[in-house]
Amino acid sequence: DAGVIQSPRHEVTEMGQEVTLRCKPISGHDYLFWYRQTMMRGLELLIYFNNNVPIDDSGMPEDRFSAKMPNASFSTLKIQPSEPRDSAVYFCASTGPGGTYEQYFGPGTRLTVT
Amino acid sequence: KQEVTQIPAALSVPEGENLVLNCSFTDSAIYNLQWFRQDPGKGLTSLLLIQSSQREQTSGRLNASLDKSSGRSTLYIAASQPGDSATYLCAVSNDYKLSFGAGTTVTVRA
Numbered sequence: 001d002a003g004v005i006q007s008p009r010h011e012v013t014e015m016g017q018e019v020t021l022r023c024k025p026i027s028g029h030d031y032l033f034w035y036r037q038t039m040m041r042g043l044e045l046l047i048y049f050n051n052n053v054p055i056d057d058s059g060m061p062e063d064r065f066s067a068k069m070p071n072a073s074f075s076t077l078k079i080q081p082s083e084p085r086d087s088a089v090y091f092c093a094s095t096g097p098g099g100t101y102e103q104y105f106g107p108g109t110r111l112t113v114t
Numbered sequence: 115k116q117e118v119t120q121i122p123a124a125l126s127v128p129e130g131e132n133l134v135l136n137c138s139f140t141d142s143a144i145y146n147l148q149w150f151r152q153d154p155g156k157g158l159t160s161l162l163l164i165q166s167s168q169r170e171q172t173s174g175r176l177n178a179s180l181d182k183s184s185g186r187s188t189l190y191i192a193a194s195q196p197g198d199s200a201t202y203l204c205a206v207s208n209d210y211k212l213s214f215g216a217g218t219t220v221t222v223r224a
Contacts, residue, residue: 043203
């Protein structure tokens with residue numbers, strides 16, 4: 001399996017622009033997670049889905065952030081409008097049946113908002 | 115809210131020495147505990163997962179213990195090598211939500 005795939009790997013954008021991050025979970029996994037990592041706050045869970053349905057979005061910082069999972073193999077995290085304080089590394093992770101709940105992480109998207 | 119603490123924040127040892135990394139958490143009602151490795155500018159690699167019913171897990175030179183009642187886990191890395199230099203993150207799972215510690219950055223000197 002190719003593992004969790006994220007794109008783009010790097011994104012540089014100007015304040016006020018819309019940013020869309022993409023994630024493809026491991027095939028067969030039915031849970032998908034979006035995390036954000038910053039120096040100040042470490043790794044934080046933003047939102048997670050089960051069977052394409054958002055279960056807990058309490059970590060989403062503001063209404064500027066939204067996430068969707070239109071099917072089992074694709075999810076997006078959108079920031080509109082972006083701000084410099086959104087600069088961070090965004091990780092996607094997935095886990096699946098088997099009961100271990102072990103999460104597998106993608107390589108991350110490094111977002112820089114200028 | 116689950117709070118996860120890792121001590122020390124940084125560690126430097128000569129090659130060959132054993133490493134001991136500590137993790138503590140405040141809410142003992144966990145599903146499992148995962149140890150991850152993160153190299154600079156890279157993603158997270160899962161090293162070991164310990165289920166809440168288990169006391170320890172081993173993989174090669176790595177051994178992780180879990181004492182759920184006291185809210186502690188320890189990661190042991192035997193005979194450290196320069197390639198072990200990385201940041202090690204502890205994460206505990208309540209339901210499906212992972213709460214992470216800030217990590218211990220390890221440097222193994224050749």
